[in-house]
Amino acid sequence: MKLKIVVGSVLIAGFIIFGAYSFMESNVKYVTIEEAKKTTRKVQIVGEWVKEKESYYDARTNQFIFYLKDDNGDVVKVVHNGAKPNNFEIASHVVVKGRYVDGIFESQEILTKCPSKYQSADALKQYQN
Amino acid sequence: MLGRFLIYIAFASSLFATIGYYLSFKGRKSLIQKARLSYHISAIFVILASAFLLYLILTHQFQYTYVWSYSSTDLSTPLLISTFYAGQEGSFMLWTFYTAVLGLFLMSYSRRNGYEAEVMSVYSLVKVLLLLILVVKSPFEYVWETWPNQVHEGFVPPEGRGLNPLLQNFWMVIHPPIIFMGFAAMAIPYSHAVAALLRREYLTWVKPAMPWTIFAALALGAGLAIGGFWAYETLGWGGFWGWDPVENSSLVPWLIAVGTIHTMYVQRRTGAFARWNLGMSILAFILVLYSTFLTRSGVLGDTSVHSFVDPGMWVYLLLISLILTFSFIGFGLLFARRKEIPKVKVESDLLSREYNLFLASALLLIVAGFVIVGTSSPIITKILQGKASAVDVSYYNKTTLPLGIIMALLIGLAQTMWWRRTNPEALMNSLLFPTAAATVFTSILIVAGVREVLMALFVLTSSFAFFVSLRIAYKIARGNPKYIGAYLTHIGVALFFLGVIASTKYDKTQVVSLPKDQAINVFGYKLTYIGNQKIDKEKVAYNVKVEKDGDSFIAPLQMYFSEYNQGVMRHPYIFSLLNYDIFSNPNLLAFLVKNTLTNDLYLSPMSLEKSGGFNPHTTGDLIILDKNQEKVVGDYTLKFIRFDMSSEDMAKMMSGQDFAIGAVIEVTYKGKKQQVIPKIFYRNNMPVPEGVKVGDKQLTFVNLNVESGQIAVSLRSNGAVSEFQDEPVEVLVIEASVKPFINLVWFGVIVILAGFVVSMIRRISEVKK
Structure with missing residues (x-):
């Protein structure tokens, strides 16, 4: 019976360590562009799309390219694997997840944060005049 | 006003029912009649309130904020009905509706089994708190109440905002009603566990609780399956599961409920694991509430693709107090009574069925634990790092893969075990065929290209589980098919695992540019983009001709700018056995059977380009x-x-x-x-x-x-x-992929659910005896 308890607790401890390790490993931290340049880990950056600079979709490689400016005012070229995300134009800010490699931020996922539509009655107002 | 009035009465009468039931349990037996009556009144008013909301939606009463927010006059009737639960208020209404209706069945069921007062006092309290949410966050609010300074009183908008196009889909019409049925039903095992603690009747309660637990798991499981199919078919995720918080939040209580079923089975037989079962039954419902909190309170707001609406402070606090109340009642009672719960000696032999069933239950709990920790990661990181960030999807894959391998192995082993103690020799004998068959099967797949160690192991244990379950199921089917439920479910799980491995690990994807009227060969199909046309006021279909062996079909890939979402929507088109165009095109079925039985062809639109036109790389200096x-x-x-x-x-x-x-x-x-x-x-x-x-x-x-x-x-x-090129040519860029054996996933899920149905029927008939 004692052996079983020992085996059981070792197993549980193992699962907890394994889970905690995977958690830390997969936790994608929010960083600034400056910090992203210093690490090879997968990170995420919040910023604004620099509309003045080029942005296009390259069909041959299926990549969407644009420039992102973070809160510190740093700008980085982002190469996103995939099409231009939904809501990209009206997003108040965008979040890119990926890695910084050789002067380019290689993004695997883009989240677009939109100004909330639910809290405004603007859409109602059109009928009121 | 009427809607609010109905909710208030329902709230007051269910509160009355709860108190009445509780006092009658405490000894004032005469109150039970009044409690019953109150419960009926409250159920009737919940039904009336739901009917009234449906009426408002069907008659386009846009002066109600909820109706205005989610519907419009151009929706078809089924879609219009689905706007009932398109938003938060309506989905709470639906949940409350199910809780009220299931309560009517539970009332007569528990009355027959002699524990009505206890179980109904707990269950009715769930309804009270759900109704409280509806009091605070009412679907019957007028637009001028929502925006008091911007909209004048009595104003009726002529048109509503309409329904999110992502939700305009058959699967979305039936998905929430099934999921919420599961959510509502999960309160029943909880109520049984608490009632058992109240009555100090720790051993016999699992018998009547078991059919309900299976029912809750069945409903939630069916909801998860349909949600997965919706993601595959409409959202264009490319897969059926994205480890999204909304999906996870139904998966976690489901895993716990399924785990509970395993140990309930042991308790019925031997009386062991009483405390474990009480705890798990309580936990399953608490996790339903916690998941609701995660997805409805706005805490995940900034870290997911899903748009989580912030419902306001009141709902946030209410949801938290809901979790605390039911945790306190459930776990508090369990803790207070822990000493007096009889400990039946568990057969601790490693080779006993009860021990292995317990391992299964514990394993499901661990999987659920990993998933809920990942889903809660924004909260955890917020506390630890001060800034919320979600874990990557890879976290879930990494943690669940080894557990899946062990689970499949356990499925195989546990089913061959005997109660109390298995004779090792007999065990070896019965494992001989499945082990051999699984080894042969895995070897073939390794030769065919399965090279990663963990994947090969997963194939091995899954096929082992499959052969074990199949052999036993075959024997039972020839004897007494009534008992086949569990084995059927495990066959389904094994098939599902194999389908998951094949379709997610060994799918092939290619981005293809299709210049107009020019055939391109992809994965053995000839694809030609032949032009586009508008299919309604917003949606545009880009038609791709798909040819193979003389057959040809048009795949309309949809890509359009959605006014509602303020963004580009892309809908894939899938050549699979579950394609519903077979109803309008009889030739399609034969084609699908011939070509997509083992490989779905999945086409998603990416963008429309012009060749010979603009390309920043070739435009030279600006x-x-x-x-x-x-x-x-x-x-x-x-x-x-x-x-x-x-x-x-x-x-x-x-x-x-x-x-x-x-x-x-x-x-x-x-x-x-x-x-x-x-x-x-x-x-x-x-x-x-x-x-x-x-x-x-x-x-x-x-x-x-x-x-x-x-x-x-x-x-x-x-x-x-x-x-x-002289003339710029339209080029449709698509992502084409083949998903091997994804049909195994759907088939596996159907078999799992069928097994649940058989088991439930068996357990119901046992209660009646």
Whole structure:
């Protein structure tokens, strides 16, 4: 019976360590562009799309390219694997997840944060005049 | 006013029912009649309130904020009905509706089994708190109440905002009603556990609780399956599962409920694991509440693709107090009574069925633990790091893969075990065939290309589980098919695992550019983009002709700008056995059976391009022109005069539709002055410039800055373009993928659910005995 308890607790401890390790490993931290340049880990950056600079979709490689400016005012070229995300134009800010490699931020996922539509009655107002 | 009134009465009477039931349990037996009556009244008023909301939706009463927010006059009746639960208030209404109706069945069920007062006092409290949410966050709010300073009283909007196009789908019509049935049903095992603690009747309660637990798991499981199919078929996720918080939040209580079923089975037989079962039954419902909190309170707001609406402080606090209340009641009682719960000695032999069933239950709990920790990661990181961030999807895959391997192995082993103690020799004998078959099967797959160690192991244990379950199921089917439920479910789980491995690990994806009317070969199919057409006021279908072996079909891939979501929507088209175009095109079925039995062909639109047109890599150096300033470029003198945009284009731009903007440029070449207007067309928000010919060159308007009055153009020799292509050709870029054996996933899920149904029927008949 004692052996079983020992085996059981070792197993549980193992699962907890394994889970905690995977958690830390997969936790994608929010960083600034400056910090992203210093690490090879997968990170995420919040910023604004620099509309003045080029942005296009390259069909041959299926990549969407644009420039992102973070809160510190740093700008980085982002190469996103995939099409231009939904809501990209009206997003108040965008979040890119990926890695910084050789002067380019290689993004695997883009989240677009939109100004909330639910809290405004603007859409109602059109009928009121 | 009427709607609110109905909710208030339902709330008050269910509160009354709860108190009445509780006092009658405490000894005032005469109150039970009144409690019953109150419960009936409250259920009737919940049903009336739901019917009233449905009536408001069907008759387009847009003065109600909820109706205005999610529906419009152009929706078909099924979709209109589905707007009932498109938003938070309505989905709480639906949940409450199910809770009320299931309670009526539970009442007569528990009355027959002699524990009505206890179980109904707990269950009715769930309804009280759900109704409290509806009091605070009412679906019956008027628009002028929602926006008191902006909308005048009595105002009726002539049209609603409409339903999110992602939800305009058959699967979405049936998905929430099934999921919420599961959520509501999960309160029943909880109520049984608490009632058992109240009555100090720790051993016998699992018998009547078991059919309900299976029912809750069945409903939630069916909901998860349909949600997965919806993600695959409509959302264009490319798969059926994305480890999204919304999906996880139904998966976790499901895992716990399934785990509970395993140990309930042991308790019925031997009386062991009473405390474990009480705890798990309580936990399953607490996790339903916790998941609701995660997805409904706005705490995940910034870390997911899903848009989580912040429902306001009151709902946030209510949801937290809901979790605390039911945790306190459930776990508090369990803790207080822990000493008196009889401990039946568990058969601790490693080779006993009870021990292995316990391991299964514990394993499911661990999986659920990993998933809920991942889903809660924004909260955890917020506490630890001060800034919320979600874990990557890889976390879930990494943690669940080893557990899946162990689970499959356990499924195989546990089913061959006997109660109390298995004779090792007999065990070896019964494992011989499945082990051999699984080894052969895995070896074949390794030769065929399964090279990763963990994947090969997963194939091995899954196929082992499959052969074990199949063998036993075959024997039972010849004897007494009534008992086949569990084995059927485990066959389904094994098939599901194999389908998951094949379709997610060994799928092939390729991005393909399809120039119009030009056939391109992909994965053995000939694909030709043949043009596009509008299919309703928003949606555009890009038709791709798919040919193979003389058969040809049109796949309409949808891509359009959605007013509602303010973004580009992309819907895939899938050649699979579950394609519903088979009803309108009888030839399709034969084609699908021939080609997609083992491999789905999944086509998603990415973008529409123009070849020979704009490509920043080939446009050469950009020339920046300031307004009204001449610039000399070689033989050319360019002067940007003004922007050219029609009022119609202006309106289109404002509303986010396709539009065009031109730049009026004065060009002087060889003494000749002319004005040209090169344009940029925005298609699906993608700039597509079209150049104009000036002299021997091509002038292209590439970019603009309205505030500073600057434009960027390129000027390059015309020959370079015409060498390549005279006319720009439309190119549809798509992502084509083949998903091997994804049908195993669907088939596995159906078998699992069928097994649940059989088990439930068996357990119900046992209660009646």
